[in-house]
Amino acid sequence: MELTVVVALIGLTSLAATTRFGHSTLANAGAEGFTRQVALALMQARRSTISTGDNHYLQLTTSGGYITSFALIRRASGGDEQVDQSWTAPGDVLATSADTDLEFDFEGSALASYSVAIAGPDRSWAVSVVQLTGAIEVTETTP
Numbered sequence: 001m002e003l004t005v006v007v008a009l010i011g012l013t014s015l016a017a018t019t020r021f022g023h024s025t026l027a028n029a030g031a032e033g034f035t036r037q038v039a040l041a042l043m044q045a046r047r048s049t050i051s052t053g054d055n056h057y058l059q060l061t062t063s064g065g066y067i068t069s070f071a072l073i074r075r076a077s078g079g080d081e082q083v084d085q086s087w088t089a090p091g092d093v094l095a096t097s098a099d100t101d102l103e104f105d106f107e108g109s110a111l112a113s114y115s116v117a118i119a120g121p122d123r124s125w126a127v128s129v130v131q132l133t134g135a136i137e138v139t140e141t142t143p
Contacts, residue, residue: 030090031120049104057103067095
């Protein structure tokens, strides 16, 4: 009988914790994961540019001012071609960027300074690309 009561109390506590922290915690984890995907795709674009000599860029697809997906594209003489699969932003993540093409030249430098802002319900991040060096920086910008 005592064991049943203990198990029931643990179950109720778990249910309360999941209800209280579940959605926002999962949405913040989705935003953090999307931030990592963007940063890794930018690193891959830079490395591919250096190794092949062809400019690579991240092409951002937007809707209503928010990024809905992105793809890694290779700029070649015969026409641009998608290098990797498209990545979709999670539904409860708000991502914005002033640019839709984040491109690197053959030396690994960015063609401009780029910034992508990504926000979940409680936390937010910025992925920045330094123009001169092509370095990619991820910073948490949560107030």
